[in-house]
Every structure is written in structure tokens, then in C-alpha cells.
Amino acid sequence: MPTLAMSDPGLWGLSGPEFLLGYLGLTVTLCLLRLVFGWWFRRSGGDSRETLENLPAAAVAYLRGGAREAVLSTLAGLRAGGLVFARRKGRLETRKAAVSGDPPRLEHAVHGAVRRHGRYRSIIRDPAVRDALRSLDKRLTSSGLLLSQPRRGVLVTTMWLLYLLLAIGVIRFAIAVGNAPVGNLILTLLGIGGAVIGFHSKGSSWYPRTRSGDRALEWLKSRYAHLAPDHRPSWTTGGVEVAAMSTALFGAAALHAADPSFAARLGMSAAAAGSSGSYSGGGGGGGSYGCGGGCGGGGGCGGGCGGGGG
Amino acid sequence: MSTPWPTGVGLGWRPEIASVFDELPGLRFTEVIAESLSGPLPPGLTRLRDQNVTVVPHGVGLSLGGAEPLDPARVEFLANCAQRLRSPLVSEHLAFVRAGGMEVRHLLPVPRTWEMTALLCERIRQAQQQLPVPLAVEPIATLFDWPDDELCEVDFVTEVLERTDALLLLDLANLYANARNRGLDPVRQLQRLPLERIGYVHVAGGAAHEGHYHDTHTDPTPSEVLDLVAELGRLRPVPGLLLERDGNYPPKAEFHAELDAIAEAARHPRITGSSP
Numbered sequence: 001m002p003t004l005a006m007s008d009p010g011l012w013g014l015s016g017p018e019f020l021l022g023y024l025g026l027t028v029t030l031c032l033l034r035l036v037f038g039w040w041f042r043r044s045g046g047d048s049r050e051t052l053e054n055l056p057a058a059a060v061a062y063l064r065g066g067a068r069e070a071v072l073s074t075l076a077g078l079r080a081g082g083l084v085f086a087r088r089k090g091r092l093e094t095r096k097a098a099v100s101g102d103p104p105r106l107e108h109a110v111h112g113a114v115r116r117h118g119r120y121r122s123i124i125r126d127p128a129v130r131d132a133l134r135s136l137d138k139r140l141t142s143s144g145l146l147l148s149q150p151r152r153g154v155l156v157t158t159m160w161l162l163y164l165l166l167a168i169g170v171i172r173f174a175i176a177v178g179n180a181p182v183g184n185l186i187l188t189l190l191g192i193g194g195a196v197i198g199f200h201s202k203g204s205s206w207y208p209r210t211r212s213g214d215r216a217l218e219w220l221k222s223r224y225a226h227l228a229p230d231h232r233p234s235w236t237t238g239g240v241e242v243a244a245m246s247t248a249l250f251g252a253a254a255l256h257a258a259d260p261s262f263a264a265r266l267g268m269s270a271a272a273a274g275s276s277g278s279y280s281g282g283g284g285g286g287g288s289y290g291c292g293g294g295c296g297g298g299g300g301c302g303g304g305c306g307g308g309g310g
Numbered sequence: 311m312s313t314p315w316p317t318g319v320g321l322g323w324r325p326e327i328a329s330v331f332d333e334l335p336g337l338r339f340t341e342v343i344a345e346s347l348s349g350p351l352p353p354g355l356t357r358l359r360d361q362n363v364t365v366v367p368h369g370v371g372l373s374l375g376g377a378e379p380l381d382p383a384r385v386e387f388l389a390n391c392a393q394r395l396r397s398p399l400v401s402e403h404l405a406f407v408r409a410g411g412m413e414v415r416h417l418l419p420v421p422r423t424w425e426m427t428a429l430l431c432e433r434i435r436q437a438q439q440q441l442p443v444p445l446a447v448e449p450i451a452t453l454f455d456w457p458d459d460e461l462c463e464v465d466f467v468t469e470v471l472e473r474t475d476a477l478l479l480l481d482l483a484n485l486y487a488n489a490r491n492r493g494l495d496p497v498r499q500l501q502r503l504p505l506e507r508i509g510y511v512h513v514a515g516g517a518a519h520e521g522h523y524h525d526t527h528t529d530p531t532p533s534e535v536l537d538l539v540a541e542l543g544r545l546r547p548v549p550g551l552l553l554e555r556d557g558n559y560p561p562k563a564e565f566h567a568e569l570d571a572i573a574e575a576a577r578h579p580r581i582t583g584s585s586p
Contacts, residue, residue: 225354226354233325234326237329237560237561238327242329
């Protein structure tokens with residue numbers, strides 16, 4: 001194991017101070033670039049509310065969480081429509097040869113993928129599904145709700161460079177510790193680590209959204225707040241549209257709340273779905289007062305204050 | 311400025327079926343359980359109010375017939391709901407829901423005695439003094455009568471209404487359930503009520519179980535209740551008529567069909583947008 005002394009040329013031909021200076025300089029430059037690019041790229045405008053109202057559930061799901069969420073939302077809709085079911089864990093089956101009418105492209109592709117593969121995890125890798133997902137991505141990008149591919153590439157590259165810097169710093173630390181002062185290096189590594197965490201947590205983990213995309217998602221969640229799992233939206237009543245949009249906006253938790261057996265067969269536990277299994281007892285923060293069966297006769301007037309009430 | 315008086319066919323607002331309300335182009339009134347509005351108004355309900363759809367807060371917590379004094383805070387809450395929703399009236403029940411500090415979480419029948427009549431009237435007047443809008447009171451469905459009842463259901467309700475000048479929330483499903491379970495003629499019961507005091511009307515579904523009819527609110531409205539709607543229409547114009555459904559929600563098409571059937575019985579325009 002090489003040892004280091006202050007007078008030595010140092011590991012990699014750089015003394016400790018020389019390395020630290022260059023390392024710090026690169027780190028700060030990269031962080032600044034990441035911040036500036038991130039801020040600049042995400043400024044782009046987006047769609048009006050009118051268009052957002054017409055955004056299909058799969059596109060909303062993709063906007064919120066990418067390919068997996070779009071596929072999950074589509075599966076929820078197909079399940080609610082009686083076209084897909086799961087006999088055992090991880091295995092899906094279809095009831096019909098094809099979706100009738102003129103279904104959205106992803107719905108058609110997912111249905112076909114279920115017929116071809118059966119395994120839930122294989123669906124997202126199906127070529128027709130990937131093609132439909134690319135189409136969704138393109139639609140959202142041209143609407144200004146997602147960053148363009150080149151801009152995503154720039155942000156991804158800056159993040160990978162940060163990871164690389166972090167790795168280099170850790171390696172340097174591992175070699176130097178016990179042989180040379182590493183206090184400043186530790187501080188720098190902590191700084192990079194914090195920056196990486198900060199970049200990941202800023203806004204959301206789904207970085208390709210523009211600010212318009214963030215605003216659009218917030219507006220959609222407010223518009224469809226009644227589809228949140230806490231409100232137990234009736235998928236029987238709402239049908240395919242409610243199932244798909246509820247899952248699009250609220251993910252696995254929505255699926256788990258409405259159809260726990262199907263969710264479980266897709267490998268989603270209540271804990272993983274983020275569902276506590278408890279409900280507020282009603283919309284609008286209701287449920288602070290419960291009134292059981294109501295209106296006499298064992299039922300009525302909202303058993304449990306409207307079954308959740310207003 | 312308040313929203314209009316309830317007219318036409320309405321559907322009770324529940325978060326589970328909020329999506330249905332997006333597809334009822336003719337809806338002009340709805341009702342929400344007041345005690346579920348402890349937080350911000352649900353966006354869907356706010357949208358309805360802003361579209362000038364009448365939203366009536368329907369209380370279940372005043373316990374007008376309870377032994378404990380009326381809680382002014384609960385009345386204030388109901389009043390606040392009316393103001394937030396810009397409602398032209400509020401409603402509650404001729405029932406009790408708590409005793410000995412215990413919440414029963416169910417609407418329970420009161421003894422139909424002269425003493426209870428006086429107590430109910432006193433409570434209703436207290437509430438009326440605090441409320442900014444008229445109060446409609448609903449007689450509930452009950453599977454049993456107290457042994458010391460001194461009045462029949464119709465006379466009891468009439469007495470309370472006349473003494474307090476309160477409005478009647480006529481629940482035709484409750485009236486049917488009570489009549490059926492006691493071997494009475496529901497049409498005759500209907501005819502004897504002070505119909506001129508009706509604020510608005512409820513209909514709901516139920517089911518028979520072990521010899522009794524239960525006002526479940528989780529089943530379709532039976533034809534017998536629709537017949538009562540038609541009978542009411544023969545006696546006087548049917549005011550606002552609300553379908554209550556609290557669970558076991560059917561597919562949207564079935565909901566629409568039920569609402570259309572209610573509209574037809576009441577001779578009200580359809581709210582589903584479908585043609586007769």
C-alpha cells in the first residue's frame with residue numbers, strides 16, 4: 001500500500017493539497033453547471049388546462065413516474081374493464097383476443113404483451129409497449145411537460161460525472177486514510193454526497209419534468225383529488241377511466257386500495273404501495289364524526305357518515 | 311348569495327362516486343353529510359357549488375332527540391357548513407345518536423311520547439335560532455317502536471313540524487320501510503303527512519332480510535318506493551328528490567338508469583342527459 005507524505009508528489013502525481021484544489025474546483029464547477037442547466041432547461045412552457053383535461057391516464061402516469069407507472073395505470077384500466085386478470089402471482093392473462101374498438105396505443109400494446117408474455121415484469125420490455133411508451137414520451141415532450149432527450153442527456157451526464165467524482169474521492173480517501181491528513185477530503189466528499197442527494201430530491205425523483213410538468217401534475221392531482229386512495233373511489237361505478245386515472249395519479253397505492261388481490265398478484269404489498277390500509281372516512285377531511293348506519297333500519301344516511309360522506 | 315332551493319332529481323354526494331357527478335349534466339342539487347366536512351371542501355363539491363348546484367348539508371350529529379342538551383358547537387358547525395356551501399337550508403334527523411357520553415354512531419328512534427315531542431320541539435327551536443337558514447327534519451326508519459309510544463309516526467311528525475314550523479325532509483324509503491314492517495299502508499301514511507311542509511325528498515334502496523325490510527341505502531330503489539314518488543306527484547308537485555346511496559356502488563350505467571327511473575316517477579326532467 002503506497003504511503004503519502006506532505007512532501008511527496010502524492011498519489012496519481014498529485015499532492016494532497018493539489019488534488020484537493022482540483023477536486024474542489026471540479027466539484028463546484030459541476031454542481032454549478034448541474035444547477036444552471038437544471039434551472040434553465042426546466043423553464044419551458046407547457047399545455048393549457050384545456051389540454052390537460054384531455055390528457056389520457058397513461059400519459060398522466062408517464063408524466064408522474066415514467067414507463068412503469070404508465071404500464072401499471074394501463075393494466076389497472078384493463079383489469080377494471082375485465083380484460084386482464086391474474087390467476088397467480090406475477091402471471092397475467094387476458095379474456096379477449098384484442099381490445100375492442102379503437103383503444104389507445106399503449107392499452108392495445110399492453111393487452112397484446114399480456115397475451116404474448118403473461119409475466120408482469122416482461123410487459124415493459126415488449127417492443128410494442130416500448131414503442132407506445134416512446135410515443136407518450138414524445139407527446140409530453142412536445143407539450144413542454146417533459147424535457148427533451150438532449151436536455152435529459154446533459155443532466156444525466158452531469159450527474160454521472162458527479163458520481164465519478166465521488167468515486168474518485170472515495171478511492172483517494174481509502175488509499176490515503178491512515179497515511180495522510182484526509183479531513184478536508186472528508187468534508188469535500190460529504191459536500192458532494194449532499195449535493196447528489198439534493199439533486200435527486202429536488203422537486204421529485206422524476207427529473208425529466210419541466211416546471212410546467214410539475215404544475216400540470218399538481219393541477220391534475222387537485223382536479224382528480226376524489227380519485228385518491230383515501231377516498232376509496234368506486235372502480236365499479238367509475239369503470240376503466242376511474243381505475244386508470246386513479247392509478248395514474250396515485251400509483252400502486254390506488255390499485256392496492258381498490259383491488260388488493262390484483263395488486264398482490266402483481267407483487268405489490270400494502271407497505272410497498274404506501275397504503276396504510278386506513279382511510280380518512282370521507283372526502284374533505286371527513287370522518288371526524290362517524291354516525292354508523294344512519295336513518296335507521298341498519299342503513300342509510302351514509303353508514304359511517306356517508307360511507308365516508310361528503 | 312345562496313344557491314336555489316332544491317329542485318329536480320339529485321344524488322347524494324359521496325367521495326367514492328364523485329366521478330359520477332361529472333356526467334350528470336342536468337344535476338341541480340345534491341346533499342352531503344355535514345360531519346364529513348371538517349376539513350377543506352372537496353374540490354368536486356366546490357366545483358358543484360360554484361356551478362350554482364345546490365348542496366344541502368345533511369347533519370347526523372345533532373342528536374335532537376337525545377337526553378343530553380343540544381351542543382351549540384355542533385349547531386354552529388352545521389351553520390358554518392351552510393355558509394360555506396351557500397345552501398338555502400340544512401337538514402337533520404328526528405333521532406338520537408349519543409347517550410351517557412357514548413357515541414352510538416347510528417341514528418336511533420326516539421319514543422313517540424308527548425314528553426319527547428316537547429323535548430324535540432325545544433331542541434329544534436334552539437337549533438333554528440342559531441342556524442342562518444331553514445331546518446328540515448327527517449323521520450328515520452326504525453325496526454322497532456318503543457313500548458310507551460303515545461303517538462303514531464304520522465301524528466308525531468305532524469305535531470313536531472307544526473309546533474316548530476320546521477320543514478319536512480320526507481324520506482320515502484323510510485316511510486315505506488316503517489309501513490311495511492308494521493303492516494301499514496305506505497300510501498295512506500303518505501297522504502296523512504303535512505306534505506305542504508316538505509323541504510325536499512329522499513329515496514333509497516333497501517332489502518328484505520329475515521322477515522324485515524331494511525333501509526340499507528346499498529341496494530337499488532325498489533318499485534314500491536318509486537310508486538310512492540308517483541303517488542306524491544299525484545298529491546302535489548314533487549320538490550327536490552334525492553337518491554341516497556352509501557355503498558355497494560353499481561356501474562355508472564345502472565346509476566343512470568336508477569336516476570332516470572326516479573325522474574320518470576316524479577315527472578322531473580332527467581339529469582343524466584339521456585332521452586326518455
